[in-house]
Amino acid sequence: MKSILVVLLALGIQLAVGQDKPFAFQNTTIKPGERKSFSVTIKAPNGDTTFIPITVLHGKSKGPVLGLIAGIHGYEYPPIMALQELPNKIDPEKLRGTIIMVRIANVNAFFKRSVFYNPADGKNLNRVFPGNKAGTITECIAHTITTEVISRCDYLVDIHAGDASEDLQPYVGFYTCGKQFSTARKMADALGFPWVIGSDNVPTPGNTKYCSAEAVSRGIPTVAIEYGKLGHVTSEEAGFISARLMNMMRTMEWYDGVPQKYSPPVEIKARTYIEAEHTGIFYPNFKSGALIRKGTLLGTITDPFNNTIQEILSPIDGFIIYMTVTPPITKGETIFSLGSYPNSSIQREN
Numbered sequence: 001m002k003s004i005l006v007v008l009l010a011l012g013i014q015l016a017v018g019q020d021k022p023f024a025f026q027n028t029t030i031k032p033g034e035r036k037s038f039s040v041t042i043k044a045p046n047g048d049t050t051f052i053p054i055t056v057l058h059g060k061s062k063g064p065v066l067g068l069i070a071g072i073h074g075y076e077y078p079p080i081m082a083l084q085e086l087p088n089k090i091d092p093e094k095l096r097g098t099i100i101m102v103r104i105a106n107v108n109a110f111f112k113r114s115v116f117y118n119p120a121d122g123k124n125l126n127r128v129f130p131g132n133k134a135g136t137i138t139e140c141i142a143h144t145i146t147t148e149v150i151s152r153c154d155y156l157v158d159i160h161a162g163d164a165s166e167d168l169q170p171y172v173g174f175y176t177c178g179k180q181f182s183t184a185r186k187m188a189d190a191l192g193f194p195w196v197i198g199s200d201n202v203p204t205p206g207n208t209k210y211c212s213a214e215a216v217s218r219g220i221p222t223v224a225i226e227y228g229k230l231g232h233v234t235s236e237e238a239g240f241i242s243a244r245l246m247n248m249m250r251t252m253e254w255y256d257g258v259p260q261k262y263s264p265p266v267e268i269k270a271r272t273y274i275e276a277e278h279t280g281i282f283y284p285n286f287k288s289g290a291l292i293r294k295g296t297l298l299g300t301i302t303d304p305f306n307n308t309i310q311e312i313l314s315p316i317d318g319f320i321i322y323m324t325v326t327p328p329i330t331k332g333e334t335i336f337s338l339g340s341y342p343n344s345s346i347q348r349e350n
């Protein structure tokens with residue numbers, strides 16, 4: 001028997017250990033092998049209320065707790081639609097550990113079709129972590145996600161897309177700080193996206209602002225997905241995200257099945273952000289994914305009388321990761337996120 005175990009371990013095959021304990025989420029108990037969906041009600045001190053639709057899958061075998069979060073931004077549809085289909089694709093009998101899925105983190109923004117902000121208080125949920133239960137409704141949502149989801153996770157994936165005004169290239173982001181990094185990098189590679197982007201920022205505990213930064217500040221291996229753009233979604237896009245999440249779970253040995261190996265992603269280094277210096281009408285000269293040279297005219301901002309008030313030149317040789325492509329632009333908004341290649345000889349078809 002011992003020799004069989006040695007052979008299995010040598011082959012990288014893990015023996016599943018049965019789960020006999022239920023998983024509790026507030027008042028809901030999920031038994032091993034069960035999938036349960038429920039709404040969590042949130043009330044702010046000023047009387048505003050909302051809810052978060054959650055699904056928990058509790059595996060038949062022991063393993064880690066994985067958090068999957070969609071809809072931090074309610075106009076980013078591919079992640080939300082991916083988490084509509086994913087629960088039924090995962091068989092809890094084949095799952096090692098537990099998955100907490102936040103299907104739509106910001107339902108107010110989703111149902112009101114609000115870009116970036118929660119219309120109830122005008123706040124961006126991905127700027128208020130870890131949240132505050134004595135604050136506004138968006139801060140209360142962040143507090144609930146922090147205390148009920150992130151604090152219970154061993155791994156986290158925060159799923160985003162290009163919002164209604166954003167054209168972007170699919171990529172997986174992670175933080176390069178701490179012990180979580182090597183595992184986060186493994187998760188990112190298993191998702192099989194064309195690009196990955198590491199951030200050297202070290203989140204400040206208690207003032208993390210971003211959902212993924214809150215998890216990283218707790219040492220939780222975390223990746224953030226960006227997939228889809230312009231507030232648009234197809235069933236193929238939703239299916240792509242859910243299939244890649246399944247592949248990540250198989251690669252990490254949290255779910256039965258043989259993972260697919262994708263070619264290694266290109267790592268984009270040194271991000272550069274360009275902000276609008278004026279409020280006006282934006283005319284872009286490029287799309288996301290374009291290779292650009294230092295000094296290239298990336299776009300123009302005019303006033304409402306069609307007079308040019310800002311010409312935007314690229315400060316670097318690089319690549320457009322994401323950009324605003326719709327006409328309205330407000331002073332201080334990010335218009336371009338640019339990346340530098342690790343190897344300047346890399347070329348790419350657009």
Ligand SMILES: [Zn+2]
Nearest residue numbers: 073076160161
């Ligand atoms: Zn987002």
